[in-house]
Every structure is written in structure tokens, then in C-alpha cells.
Amino acid sequence: MRKSHPLLHAVLLIAVALSAFPLYWLFVVATRTNDVIGDWPPPLLPGGNLTDNLRRLFGAEDAHFMLGMANSAIASFAVTVAVVFFSSMAGFAFSKLRFRGRDGLLVVLLATMMIPVQMGIIPLYMIMVRLGWQNRLQAVIVPFLVSAFGVFLMRQYAERAVPDELIESARVDGGTTFRIFWSVVLPALRPGAAVLGLFTFMATWNEFLWPLAVLEADNPTVQFSLNQLSTTYYTDYTLMFAGVLVATLPLLFVFILFGRQIIGGIMDGAVKA
Amino acid sequence: MTRLLDRLDKVASPYLFIAPFFVIFGIFGLFPVGYTAWVSLHAWDISGAQGFVGLDNFVTLFGDPNFWNAIVNTLGMLILSTVPQLVIALILANALNQRMRGLVFYRLGVLAPIVTSVAAVGIVFSQIFDRDAGLVNGMLHLVGVPPIDWHADKWSSWIAISTMVSWRWIGYNALIYLAAMQAVPRDLYEAAEIDGATKARQFWAITVPMIRPAVLFTVIVSTIGGTQLFTEPLIFGQGGFAISGGSLRQFQTVSMYMFEKAFRDFDYGYGSAVAWMIFVLIMLLTLINFLLTRHWGGRA
Numbered sequence: 001m002r003k004s005h006p007l008l009h010a011v012l013l014i015a016v017a018l019s020a021f022p023l024y025w026l027f028v029v030a031t032r033t034n035d036v037i038g039d040w041p042p043p044l045l046p047g048g049n050l051t052d053n054l055r056r057l058f059g060a061e062d063a064h065f066m067l068g069m070a071n072s073a074i075a076s077f078a079v080t081v082a083v084v085f086f087s088s089m090a091g092f093a094f095s096k097l098r099f100r101g102r103d104g105l106l107v108v109l110l111a112t113m114m115i116p117v118q119m120g121i122i123p124l125y126m127i128m129v130r131l132g133w134q135n136r137l138q139a140v141i142v143p144f145l146v147s148a149f150g151v152f153l154m155r156q157y158a159e160r161a162v163p164d165e166l167i168e169s170a171r172v173d174g175g176t177t178f179r180i181f182w183s184v185v186l187p188a189l190r191p192g193a194a195v196l197g198l199f200t201f202m203a204t205w206n207e208f209l210w211p212l213a214v215l216e217a218d219n220p221t222v223q224f225s226l227n228q229l230s231t232t233y234y235t236d237y238t239l240m241f242a243g244v245l246v247a248t249l250p251l252l253f254v255f256i257l258f259g260r261q262i263i264g265g266i267m268d269g270a271v272k273a
Numbered sequence: 274m275t276r277l278l279d280r281l282d283k284v285a286s287p288y289l290f291i292a293p294f295f296v297i298f299g300i301f302g303l304f305p306v307g308y309t310a311w312v313s314l315h316a317w318d319i320s321g322a323q324g325f326v327g328l329d330n331f332v333t334l335f336g337d338p339n340f341w342n343a344i345v346n347t348l349g350m351l352i353l354s355t356v357p358q359l360v361i362a363l364i365l366a367n368a369l370n371q372r373m374r375g376l377v378f379y380r381l382g383v384l385a386p387i388v389t390s391v392a393a394v395g396i397v398f399s400q401i402f403d404r405d406a407g408l409v410n411g412m413l414h415l416v417g418v419p420p421i422d423w424h425a426d427k428w429s430s431w432i433a434i435s436t437m438v439s440w441r442w443i444g445y446n447a448l449i450y451l452a453a454m455q456a457v458p459r460d461l462y463e464a465a466e467i468d469g470a471t472k473a474r475q476f477w478a479i480t481v482p483m484i485r486p487a488v489l490f491t492v493i494v495s496t497i498g499g500t501q502l503f504t505e506p507l508i509f510g511q512g513g514f515a516i517s518g519g520s521l522r523q524f525q526t527v528s529m530y531m532f533e534k535a536f537r538d539f540d541y542g543y544g545s546a547v548a549w550m551i552f553v554l555i556m557l558l559t560l561i562n563f564l565l566t567r568h569w570g571g572r573a
């Protein structure tokens with residue numbers, strides 16, 4: 001092994017510092033009082049005011065922060081489970097089962113990945129009005145229960161991870177297709193499903209545009225609620241930063257637990273969250 | 274009987290397996306996209322369709338200075354964020370591609386921004402770029418530069434917004450490049466080394482051309498993302514002028530303009546026309562990128 005250059009480490013350390021600094025700064029401000037924000041030199045260490053800021057955050061009128069957290073948790077969980085399950089099913093079918101129209105449907109699926117969200121958002125809103133789902137949580141869940149990208153990813157994964165012989169032998173043993181999927185295919189797909197699940201969870205948690213369109217301030221998701229804070233309390237940085245900190249913690253937690261898998265997922269499949 | 278059921282299972286199951294996707298996606302994904310075209314050809318507000326107007330919405334749109342302003346802002350921030358973002362990612366990936374201690378730490382470190390939500394990034398950077406209380410102005414003051422009102426002008430707000438976009442995505446792009454770099458055969462470098470090529474020369478003459486597909490991928494994905502830029506400028510704006518991108522629309526993007534028309538003014542027909550223009554813009558930019566990257570590859 002070649003000895004690594006000190007300059008290389010210096011460059012990478014600076015890169016890591018710049019990446020991490022806003023996250024650290026977030027923590028510093030969230031634990032401070034408003035009167036020191038804007039001081040020069042800036043406070044570089046966390047202070048002791050976190051609990052007070054959190055109390056003000058959860059008591060903040062019009063922001064409904066607690067409700068926002070709960071809504072986002074429910075929506076992210078439901079969407080993640082559904083996307084992983086439906087994507088595994090469809091991905092398995094597209095890679096391992098033979099049926100008429102398979103290639104054509106796959107092309108349709110791939111083509112739809114090119115379409116930007118903004119394209120359908122106005123009619124989607126009209127559909128929600130028609131269904132009476134405005135300002136209701138199912139509006140941010142139901143349309144996202146499936147994902148073309150997820151199907152594509154799981155198809156690629158099943159291609160590699162599920163040997164044809166495995167399915168053949170399960171068939172010989174007399175299993176129905178669903179039985180084979182449930183007890184043979186799904187376990188084999190688990191690593192791919194984990195990565196898809198992580199990315200789906202992060203994306204749903206961070207969703208902003210659509211909740212802003214279809215929900216109202218009294219029933220927000222967490223990101224909507226943050227936006228509400230930033231319009232109502234835009235000079236109260238410690239309160240806002242406390243909100244950002246709380247909203248970021250679940251993802252930070254996921255990142256610390258599954259960081260390596262997330263890196264693997266990005267490097268494997270070129271995934272955009 | 275069992276045989277018949279077995280046969281039925283084989284024929285019908287594949288369709289049942291893909292049905293949830295196609296049913297839900299059809300209703301909430303494909304149908305709305307098609308319907309956008311229909312709505313854009315109508316005068317259509319909150320009370321419903323007011324009649325077919327043909328291409329009127331588009332004609333009005335082409336003469337609408339606010340629309341063109343939004344297009345210019347979107348393209349400006351797209352360039353300001355994508356170009357530095359990808360160049361820095363490329364250099365970073367090259368550094369991460371060396372054998373050394375602490376590799377996992379560095380990789381996780383540069384990827385950390387991905388765990389933040391866009392709304393969170395918007396709030397934090399809005400503070401960092403604050404005129405009075407911001408760190409950037411504090412640092413500029415140290416070198417004798419007077420405070421800049423980052424929110425007030427086109428160029429300054431574009432820089433601030435592009436910085437937060439780049440910050441969030443550099444690590445992600447670096448990992449994509451890194452994956453591609455690891456597939457480049459080692460003996461190419463060994464041969465170059467024997468020929469006396471410097472590290473920098475090897476980087477430009479071997480690494481970059483060899484990872485061209487990855488570069489094309491990131492260029493296209495960043496362009497698509499940049500064309501739809503919405504949350505960062507919206508949150509950066511704060512206050513009452515948020516959706517118009519500042520009091521003078523200095524940083525309003527096309528997506529924000531669509532949102533303003535459809536969900537603040539409730540002009541669904543006009544908003545749908547703007548949505549179509551976003552789609553056209555994405556297609557155009559993807560095509561240009563594709564041609565440019567191919568051309569560049571041809572010379573390398």
C-alpha cells in the first residue's frame with residue numbers, strides 16, 4: 001500500500017469540514033439565545049438553551065410542529081413499506097416471470113421516470129379536491145405508494161440476486177407464484193429492498209412541494225411546518241433552528257445507522273433521493 | 274382441477290404482481306400528466322373550466338415578462354450551481370479514489386449533507402447569508418468587504434441559493450464518480466506512469482474520459498433537478514414575498530411561478546401552461562447536454 005500524501009488528507013479534511021459545518025452550526029444556534037446570534041466572532045460552541053428553544057418551538061402558534069412530525073412519520077413509514085413491497089412484486093415479475101406485453105410495459109415504466117413532478121401537480125390537486133382529500137394525510141400518502149424508480153431498481157436487483165433455478169425448484173415443489181415470491185424471492189431481495197427503503201424514507205420525509213400544495217397550515221408535514229416557522233418567525237433563528245434540528249434528527253439517525261448501505265446504494269445504482 | 278389452477282396462476286400472476294403499480298401510478302401519475310395538457314388549453318380556475326381557449330394561455334405566457342424573468346433566474350442558478358458542483362465533485366472523487374487511512378470517515382463526511390432536508394438547508398443558509406447576522410458577511414468584513422444584502426439582488430441571491438444547492442449535492446455526485454473511477458483498469462495508469470505522465474495528466478487523459486457515462490448521468494440529473502428548483506429559493510425568500518422570489522422577483526424560478534399561478538392565484542389553466550414549459554425546458558436542456566457531452570467525448 002502506497003503511503004498517502006498529507007496534502008490529500010488536508011484537502012479531504014477541509015471538504016468534510018465544509019460539509020459538516022452547516023450541520024454543526026445548526027446545533028450551535030439551536031442551543032443558544034437569540035441575542036448572541038449575529039455577534040462577531042460568532043459563538044462556536046453549543047450553549048445551554050436547547051430545552052427552552054424546544055419548548056418555544058412546540059408551543060409556537062400556527063406551526064403545529066408536533067403534528068407535523070407525527071404526520072411525516074406516519075406518511076414516511078406507510079409510503080416506505082408500500083413502495084418496497086409493490087416494487088419488489090413488480091420488479092420480480094418484470095425480471096423473472098414471462099408474460100405478454102412485458103417489454104412494452106417496461107418501456108412505459110422507464111419513460112415515466114423522465115416526467116417532472118410539476119407536470120401533473122395541478123390535475124393531481126384537482127383529483128384530491130374531487131376526492132375530498134385536501135388537507136388530509138392520505139393526500140400525501142396514496143399517490144406515492146408506488147414508484148417507477150423503485151420498480152426499476154428492484155428489477156435490476158432481482159436480475160442478479162434471484163437465480164432462475166431457485167424459482168424453478170420452488171415451482172417443482174408445487175408453490176404458487178405468490179408463495180414463491182413471499183418465501184423465496186422476497187428474502188433474496190432484502191439487501192436491495194433495504195436501500196430502496198432508506199431512500200424512499202428520506203425522500204418522503206423531505207417532500208415539500210406537494211404537501212405545500214395540498215395541505216394547509218393546521219395539518220402540516222414537518223417540512224411544511226418548517227416553512228411555516230420561517231415565514232412567521234423569520235427573525236427568531238434559535239426557534240427555527242431548533243425546528244430544523246428536530247426535523248433533521250430522524251434522518252441523521254438513519255444516516256448514522258445505515259451510512260455504509262446508503263453509500264453502497266448510491267455507488268451501486270446511481271440513486272437520487 | 275389443481276392443474277387448471279396452476280395454469281391460471283402462471284398466466285394471471287404476473288399481471289397481478291404488476292397491477293398495484295400500474296393502477297396507482299395510472300390514476301395519480303400518468304393521468305394527471307395527460308390532463309395537464311387538457312387544462313392548459315382552457316381558461317380554468319378554482320370553479321372549473323371556463324371554456325376552451327386553444328393556445329391562448331401559451332400566447333399570453335410568451336409575452337409575460339415575469340415568466341421570462343423566471344426562466345432567466347432558473348437558468349442562471351442552474352449554471353451557477355451545476356458547474357462548480359460537478360467540477361468540485363470530480364476533484365473530490367479523485368481524492369477519495371486514493372488508497373489511504375480513514376476512507377470510510379471521509380466518504381461519510383462528504384455525504385453528510387444528503388441527510389438534511391431542503392427546507393432545513395434553506396433555513397440554515399438563509400441565516401448564514403443574512404445581511405446583518407450572517408457568517409458570510411462576518412467573514413467578508415474580516416477582509417474589509419462591506420456587508421452584502423444577499424437577498425436583495427439577482428446576482429447575490431443566485432450565488433447564495435446556488436451555494437446551498439451545491440453544498441447538498443457535491444458529496445452525492447462525488448460518490449457516483451468514485452464508483453465509476455473504481456472500474457477504470459489499473460494497468461492504464463501503470464502504462465501512463467511508465468510513459469512519464471504526471472498525476473494531473475493521468476486524471477485528465479485517463480480518468481475523466483473513462484468515466485464519461487457517469488459524468489453524463491450526473492450532468493443530466495443535476496440539470497433536471499436544477500430546472501425544477503423550488504424549495505431552496507422559496508425558503509431563502511421567507512416572509513411575504515416568498516413565492517415570488519423576493520420583492521422584485523429577483524430569484525423566482527419557473528417552478529415557483531407555476532406554483533404562484535396555480536395555487537395562489539388559482540389560475541389552473543395558466544399554471545398548466547407553465548408546467549408544460551418546464552417539461553419542454555427539461556427536454557431541451559437534456560438534449561443539449563447529451564449532444565455536448567458526446568461531442569466532448571469524441572475529442573478526448
